[in-house]
Amino acid sequence: MMFEVIFVVISAYLAWEVNKTVPAPFIDEIFHIPQTQKYCNGSFYEWDAKITTPPGLYFCALLLNLPLKLFGGNYFCGVAALRAVNVFFNTLSLILLQKITFEIHGAKKNDSYENSKLQGFALALFPLNYFFSFLYYTDPGSTMLVLAAYLANLRAQHKVSALLGLCSVLFRQTNIVWVVFLAGNVVVKEMVKAEDIKKIETSAEVEDKLARFLVNIVAAAVKYLLVIANLIKIVTLVWPYMTVVAIFAVFLVVNDGIVLGDRQSHVAVFHGVQILYFFAFTLFFASPHLVSVSFLRDFITALKRNPKKFLFITIIFVYFIFRRTYIHMFLLADNRHYTFYLCRYFLSHSVLRFAALPLYIYGGWAINEALEKPKCTNTWKLMFMMCVLLTTIPQKLIEMRYFILPYLLLRVNLPVKRTDLVVLELILYTVVNAVTLFIFFTKPVTWPDIDMPQRIIW
Structure with a gap:
């Protein structure tokens, strides 16, 4: 229970600080919170046309908030109470990640069980999902349900898994x-x-x-x-x-x-470079497992042995960068997201975009190599990658939240035999969380048409 207690205590404290710093609905919360509060008031037929996702989160939050109505009506469906729902979801994700890791890699040994507990704790602190557990977004609940469905799937409880999958689609x-x-x-x-x-x-x-x-x-x-x-x-x-x-x-x-709702802002395109961003994203956050002297040595050997294959991959990646890169209008208009600065300082410079090509190639190769057999067969990897493509490439908007589920599902399937690498991963996540929260708390952004100071988030 040690990891769970530490997680809950730290999360509760940070949730308190976030609510103190930003007490009113913020960015996408300006749509989600009022819509949920309509449901809390019994107005189930009112719908904000700007909302693009189903109402699963709103109904779930309403049910979880019902005890507050009975014992403390003043807090029922308030901003802090609704945000607390995602802290709850992320705590469940911690437990699920521990169980999934043990289900895939564990054995009937205490050291494997403890390693799974540590890995689950580290992954529950994965910066993207962890940060949004303090705001009222759909991601923590969506992630938790898919992880629950995956655990049931691994245990061959397919009816339960499908039902949980259906609930996740409602998010x-x-x-x-x-x-x-x-x-x-x-x-x-x-x-x-x-x-x-x-x-x-x-x-x-x-x-x-x-x-x-x-x-x-x-x-x-x-x-x-x-x-x-x-x-x-x-x-x-x-x-x-x-x-x-x-x-x-x-x-x-x-x-x-x-x-x-708002279909004009969410038109599907063939945004091929998204898969390259995912490779780079994964390479960074899983770097303790994907970057090492032996990995780099094997990569160079693979380049020498298969130059034609890597040339073919390079041509495809160059095509994606040159012809299949899109900049969504939302990306240019909102300086409260890291992707705004990514676009300004990186994507707007063609030289830098192409300079990242070696990282993309190495990232894709390292992911493929790290998903070792026999558990992750070539067929499994092909199936998984097709799903990653389907969830990322149609999206015109560059949004790192779209990588949360692909990353976590990939990461729990990476075999980790050394505890020190998990500790290093935990340190990496902790540092990233500390930096992003520091920026959120101390670097406000001024918008002329909004009185409340704005904050920078993922």
Whole structure:
């Protein structure tokens, strides 16, 4: 219980400080908090057209706040009470991350269990998700539900997993991709038992011939599913997830698209460079596990052995940087986000954009290498990366919050055999959290049309 107690005490103190510094709704809270308060007052048919996500957070917050109405009506659905909901969600995420880590990597040994507890504690402090647990945003609740669904999936509790996945979609529509990921996780586990898939996975040529691998894996999958017994087994396992997908498909038809409200500001594009940003993002936050002398030595060896493959990857990445980079109007208009400064000092300079190319290439390679077999097979990695692409590339807005779930799901699958690396990761997260909170508390931004000082956030 030590990690949990430390986490709750620190989070409660920081939540108190955030509420003291910013007592009124702030940035996106100006939409979420009034909408929730309408529900608290029984006005369930009023809806702010600027809100783009479903009302799952609002209903959940209303239910969690009901005791305050009974025992302390003055605080019922107030700003501080609603923000506290996300502190609660993030505390649940701490427990889930510990259990997921042990489920994937643990063994029946005390040291593995303690290592899983430490890793879960570190990941619960992951700066992006941790920071937003002090504001009333959809991310902490969305993350918690997907993690809960993933844990149930790993334990083969597929009906529970699908139900939790459906609840997560009620927080953020794009979580439907992670419902598909959960179904894919089941299918891949079953498929890799087949001899044809095993042969492809273990082929020495696969790593150097991606096109051949893709063709062969698709052919083997089709062959596997053409066996009626295999198909029936797969359908029996994944039907709960497919039911959620079918419900979502009905929503798409009825809603005439995925976005709720303000559609003009959320038009889907092919923003290919987003995946490169994700590689760099992951490389930074998982650097204790992805950057080392041995990793760099292996990377140089891989470059020498497969120059044509890396040349091909470089051409694709250059195309993304040159032709598939977009700057959303929101990014240029709001200096309260780090991405505003990222755009001003980095993305606006073409030389710097291309100078980061080696980092992108190394980041993608290191992620692939770190997800070691046999738990993360080539098929699993392909399936996971497709889900990352689906959640990031259609987004025109560069928003680091979109990387929270892909990062955490990737990170819990990274095998960590050295406790000192987890400690180093914990230190990194703590330093980043300290810096971002210091800037938030001490570096106000003045907006001429808003009396209250504004603050800089992710």
